[in-house]
Amino acid sequence: MPVSQQSDKTVLTHPSGASAEIYLFGATLTSWKIANKERIFLSGKAILDGSKAIRGGIPLVFPVFGKGKAPHVTASLPQHGFARISHWKLVNSSDDAHTVTAQFGLDHTMISEEYRKMWPFDFSLIYTVKLTADTVETHLKVQNIGDKAFDFNTLLHTYFSIPDESKVRVVGLSGMDYVDKVLMASAKQDGEIAIRSEVDRVYANVQSTDLQILYGNEGGINLRRNGVSDIVVWNPWVEKSAGMADFGDEEYHRMICIEAGQVAEFIALAAGGSWEGSQILSVL
Ligand SMILES: O=P(O)(O)OC[C@H]1O[C@H](O)[C@H](O)[C@@H](O)[C@@H]1O
Numbered sequence: 001m002p003v004s005q006q007s008d009k010t011v012l013t014h015p016s017g018a019s020a021e022i023y024l025f026g027a028t029l030t031s032w033k034i035a036n037k038e039r040i041f042l043s044g045k046a047i048l049d050g051s052k053a054i055r056g057g058i059p060l061v062f063p064v065f066g067k068g069k070a071p072h073v074t075a076s077l078p079q080h081g082f083a084r085i086s087h088w089k090l091v092n093s094s095d096d097a098h099t100v101t102a103q104f105g106l107d108h109t110m111i112s113e114e115y116r117k118m119w120p121f122d123f124s125l126i127y128t129v130k131l132t133a134d135t136v137e138t139h140l141k142v143q144n145i146g147d148k149a150f151d152f153n154t155l156l157h158t159y160f161s162i163p164d165e166s167k168v169r170v171v172g173l174s175g176m177d178y179v180d181k182v183l184m185a186s187a188k189q190d191g192e193i194a195i196r197s198e199v200d201r202v203y204a205n206v207q208s209t210d211l212q213i214l215y216g217n218e219g220g221i222n223l224r225r226n227g228v229s230d231i232v233v234w235n236p237w238v239e240k241s242a243g244m245a246d247f248g249d250e251e252y253h254r255m256i257c258i259e260a261g262q263v264a265e266f267i268a269l270a271a272g273g274s275w276e277g278s279q280i281l282s283v284l
Pocket residue numbers: 053079080181200201232233234257259
């Protein structure tokens with residue numbers, strides 16, 4: 001079966017051998033394999049029972065990035081919003097000669113009463129995962145199905161599995177301005193990004209549609225954005241890693257988050273409006 005449901009997760013299998021797994025909790029993609037090699041990082045300490053956001057994979061940030069700030073309506077929501085900690089439904093699946101597709105849905109009737117009170121808007125999210133022999137595409141459609149405008153942030157918060165943080169280079173952001181959340185300062189990217197300490201940066205309005213995450217002489221990933229303008233780069237390094245109960249102290253060596261989305265500014269969505277954005281990951 002190209003798409004099969006295994007209790008709490010959906011498994012996509014491509015005739016080439018490529019595969020992907022998506023938990024219904026958060027519609028979090030936790031695995032993407034090509035040539036039997038895992039490309040996505042999932043912490044060995046990740047909690048997978050739905051009691052906490054999954055540490056790793058591609059958690060979906062919506063409708064707020066980080067903690068909302070009063071007086072904005074997102075101020076009381078949990079960090080990164082409710083999409084990654086709500087139970088989604090598998091709404092569709094299909095396959096043809098090239099692509100295996102699964103679609104997941106979440107709307108306002110499916111989130112907890114508590115979150116509904118915090119964020120009282122009628123919305124529908126459709127998240128589509130398309131697997132081919134050598135790519136995976138993750139696409140989010142946000143619809144305002146109510147009669148009040150709302151605004152939102154969103155991110156495809158992708159944790160990549162890497163051989164060693166010291167070998168990683170992120171290419172394609174040179175010349176871009178960023179906000180450094182560690183130093184609480186603004187700066188301009190000069191050349192490639194290397195990880196030598198905690199990195200937590202927001203690059204707004206990135207020009208190049210493609211960026212590369214290179215693993216020294218061990219290949220890497222090309223990330224292509226469609227319809228989303230910002231990139232967040234995160235590696236927690238030593239202290240932050242030690243402070244996270246669901247992340248191993250040494251796991252920062254084996255992951256980097258490169259997160260495509262809209263976070264520098266909220267996107268305003270009028271009643272009846274819709275928005276879509278996606279990323280396509282391919283192995284280099
Ligand atoms: O611990 P979480 O809520 O999953 O957030 C994990 C990380 O997400 C993003 O990358 C933010 O830029 C970081 O500041 C944050 O630490």
